[in-house]
Structures are given as C-alpha cells and as structure tokens.
Amino acid sequence: MPFQISLEPGGQRFTADDDQTILEAALAAGLVLPYGCRDGACGACKGKVVSGEVDLGPVSTGALTDADRAAGLTLFCRAHARSDLVLEARDVRRTDDIPLKKLPCRVQRLEHAADDVMIVELKLPATETFRFRAGQYIDFLLSDGRRRAFSIASAPHQAEHLELHIRRVEGGTFTGHVFGDMKEREILRFEGPLGSFSLREDSRRPIVMIAGGTGFAPIQSLIEHAIHIGLERPIALYWGARTRAGLYRDELARSWEQALPGFRYIPVLSDAAPDDDWTGRTGLVHEAVVQDLPDLSGHEVYACGAPAMIDAARRDLVARCDLPADRFYSDAFTFAADSSR
Known part of the structure; x- marks a missing residue:
C-alpha cells in the first residue's frame, strides 16, 4: 500500500511503498533529499517527522542520537513509511536531467x-x-x-x-x-x-571548505569546478592531515591561490612528525577554522572527511561561530561493518 508523503517547507509530494525507504521513494519521484552513505551511518539525510509513523532500520548512534529521536528526527535513508507522512526536509532538489x-x-x-x-x-x-x-x-x-x-x-x-x-x-x-x-x-x-553533496552555485556567500585526509577528493572536484565556471566568491580551504605526507596534493592546493581569485589554502597537521620540519598550523582542522573565523553567520561551509571530524565541525561551527545549521554541507566517509573499503 503506497503512503502519501509531504515535505515542508517546500510543499513537494510523493508516494512511498512499504518496501521503499523514504529516500528511495523520493529519488524515484525525481526529488533529491540531502543524503550521503545510504546505510544509516553518516547522518546527512536526517530530518524531522512532523506527523505520521515510520519504521526505522539499523542506524549508527552517532548519526541519530537518543536526543535526535526524542526530538522526532529520523534518517530518511533507513526509515520506511508506515502511514501518510509530513516531513521537514530542507535543501530538497529535483534530479533534473542527470541520469543514474x-x-x-x-x-x-x-x-x-x-x-x-x-x-x-x-x-x-x-x-x-x-x-x-x-x-x-x-x-x-x-x-x-x-x-x-x-x-x-x-x-x-x-x-x-x-x-x-x-x-x-x-x-x-x-x-x-x-x-x-x-x-x-x-x-x-x-x-x-x-550523493547530494554539491556546490550551491546560486549563492553569493563566502565559502569555507574543510577536508580531512582523503576528504580532499570531493573538495578538489568542487574547487576545480569553481575555477572552470569562473566562480567569484571568497573560498578558504582548510585541509587537515596527521603528518605532512597526508597532504598528498599540497602543491595542487597551493596552485589554486593563483588560479582562483579570493582563494586561501590553510593546511593543518594534527600529529606532525619530527622530520616533517613543519612550521604551519597544528591541531584539529576545524579548530583552526574556529580560531580564524569566529563569525560564520554569513558563510557556507562544505566539509568532507571522517564522521567524527564532520560531527565536531558541525557542532562547534554552529555553536561557537554562529554558522546557520542549514548552511553546513557535508560528506562523511563511512565504512561498513565488513571492512567495506
């Protein structure tokens, strides 16, 4: 039996069968809800159940905490409708003409x-x-x-x-x-x-990008795309690694300062080795952002890396730097229980 699902505040509507997750049903209807891992581990698809009932499959406690559940939140990649639903989901897009x-x-x-x-x-x-x-x-x-x-x-x-x-x-x-x-x-x-992680090209806000380890990969795609389209917005990239070897594309990142007006690159090492001869920033990469940019109320943040880094960055940038929570866009790199990667 298909259930009717309505989204707030956008007013989009679609139906979901018993065997479809809310995310699967939305994608089938041509709507892209924010999502990342699709296995209940990253929390990117978190949203509120305003009315109705869902059956939630296995999820990570880090992605959906007890406090989240008490507040009526769920993960759309794991939740199945068990009645007609009204959901709160922001930044909903149409799949337009890019086929899977x-x-x-x-x-x-x-x-x-x-x-x-x-x-x-x-x-x-x-x-x-x-x-x-x-x-x-x-x-x-x-x-x-x-x-x-x-x-x-x-x-x-x-x-x-x-x-x-x-x-x-x-x-x-x-x-x-x-x-x-x-x-x-x-x-x-x-x-x-x-995945729904992508650049909001219709915005004019300054951008902060945070990469942890190989979280640099999607950030590289975003910045090379920004150069290609001639984006004219200030971008600050903070790339965190344990040692200097972890900054495996350091020269490329430095070259973007010449290729993209308003671009700044700040590498940060959390555990620099003695032979790294490191004189740059140290500590946690998101803490460097907090120190440099205490007011992010007018910015957008794009963060990629391990879930712990993403969670800490989201929490601290919203609480300590006044970043609006709906302007924190992330791609958390998760790993399945069978050592998936």
Missing part, C-alpha cells in the same frame, strides 16, 4: 600519492556520456554483490576520466586489492552519480 548509470570502466593510471593513498584514474567508454555534479561519488559494483563508495575528485568538465583518491583500510577487501593486485587496464563496473 551503471557503466564499465578501465583503470587508466595508478599513482601512489602516499603510503596509504592511491590515486586511481578511470577511463570511461567512448560511447557513453557520464554526467555528475562536483562533489558526488560512485559505487563500485563487486562480483559478490557488495558495493564500495568513493568520491569523484575530478571536475564535471573532465568526465571522460574519473579520478578517485583511495585510502588503504586495514583488512579492507577492496582497498587491499587496490594496493596489492590492481593493475592498469583492469576492468571495473560502477554506478553513479550518487
């Missing part, structure tokens, strides 16, 4: 950017057009039915090749293959584009 595709690809190039970071360049079929928004990701489709998600680091105008930044995960099946047996010309299959 399943495509083969060939490994074109492998680059060891750091001991635990591999840059993988994929060549797409010449007969296919693959469109995406800067900041989105793809899922590799593995032979056993599992999926592995990675953000696209290249910009949309470079869509004939896709660049991914893959971090080695201890015990990870797929990343073990990437760092061990993968060879150039290997054929893979993927589905995409996925």
Whole structure:
C-alpha cells in the first residue's frame, strides 16, 4: 500500500511503498533529499517527522542520537513509511536531467600519492556520456554483490576520466586489492552519480571548505569546478592531515591561490612528525577554522572527511561561530561493518 508523503517547507509530494525507504521513494519521484552513505551511518539525510509513523532500520548512534529521536528526527535513508507522512526536509532538489548509470570502466593510471593513498584514474567508454555534479561519488559494483563508495575528485568538465583518491583500510577487501593486485587496464563496473553533496552555485556567500585526509577528493572536484565556471566568491580551504605526507596534493592546493581569485589554502597537521620540519598550523582542522573565523553567520561551509571530524565541525561551527545549521554541507566517509573499503 503506497503512503502519501509531504515535505515542508517546500510543499513537494510523493508516494512511498512499504518496501521503499523514504529516500528511495523520493529519488524515484525525481526529488533529491540531502543524503550521503545510504546505510544509516553518516547522518546527512536526517530530518524531522512532523506527523505520521515510520519504521526505522539499523542506524549508527552517532548519526541519530537518543536526543535526535526524542526530538522526532529520523534518517530518511533507513526509515520506511508506515502511514501518510509530513516531513521537514530542507535543501530538497529535483534530479533534473542527470541520469543514474551503471557503466564499465578501465583503470587508466595508478599513482601512489602516499603510503596509504592511491590515486586511481578511470577511463570511461567512448560511447557513453557520464554526467555528475562536483562533489558526488560512485559505487563500485563487486562480483559478490557488495558495493564500495568513493568520491569523484575530478571536475564535471573532465568526465571522460574519473579520478578517485583511495585510502588503504586495514583488512579492507577492496582497498587491499587496490594496493596489492590492481593493475592498469583492469576492468571495473560502477554506478553513479550518487550523493547530494554539491556546490550551491546560486549563492553569493563566502565559502569555507574543510577536508580531512582523503576528504580532499570531493573538495578538489568542487574547487576545480569553481575555477572552470569562473566562480567569484571568497573560498578558504582548510585541509587537515596527521603528518605532512597526508597532504598528498599540497602543491595542487597551493596552485589554486593563483588560479582562483579570493582563494586561501590553510593546511593543518594534527600529529606532525619530527622530520616533517613543519612550521604551519597544528591541531584539529576545524579548530583552526574556529580560531580564524569566529563569525560564520554569513558563510557556507562544505566539509568532507571522517564522521567524527564532520560531527565536531558541525557542532562547534554552529555553536561557537554562529554558522546557520542549514548552511553546513557535508560528506562523511563511512565504512561498513565488513571492512567495506
């Protein structure tokens, strides 16, 4: 039995079957709710149930706390409608004309950017057009039915090749293959584009970008896209890593200061090694933002990295820097229970 779902404050309407999550039903209806991991781990799809009942599947307690539940919040990627619903969901978009595709690809190039970071360049079929928004990701489709998600680091105008930044995960099946047996010309299959993380191009507000580790990948896509379209808004990029080797694209980030007017790059190390000879900023990357920009009331923030970093940045920038909560856009890198990456 399909249930009627209404969204506030936008007034959009769609239906959801018993076996569909709210997110799945919205996407099928051509509506994009904010979302990231789709497995209840990142919290990007969190929204309020104004009226009606939902059945919530397994979720991370970090993504949906007891306080969230008490406030009537749920995760749209895990919740199934059990009645007609009125939901509060902001920043809802239409899917417009960018289709979701399943495509083969060939490994074109492998680059060891750091001991635990591999840059993988994929060549797409010449007969296919693959469109995406800067900041989105793809899922590799593995032979056993599992999926592995990675953000696209290249910009949309470079869509004939896709660049991914893959971090080695201890015990990870797929990343073990990437760092061990993968060879150039290997054929893979993927589905995409996925995710709602993207640049709000219709805004004129100054931008703060925060990357942790390989969270730099979608940020690279956003900035290369901004350069391509001639974006004229101040952008400050804070890239956090443990040691200097973690800033594996440091020269590229520094080059953007010449390519994009109003761009600033601030690298931050949390555990600099003695041989790093580091004289730059130290500590947690989001704390550097708090120190430099105590008033973010007129800004937008785009943050990518581990869930703990995303949660801390969201909490502190909203509470300590007056950032409006609905202007914090994030892509949290999550890992499934089976060492997915």
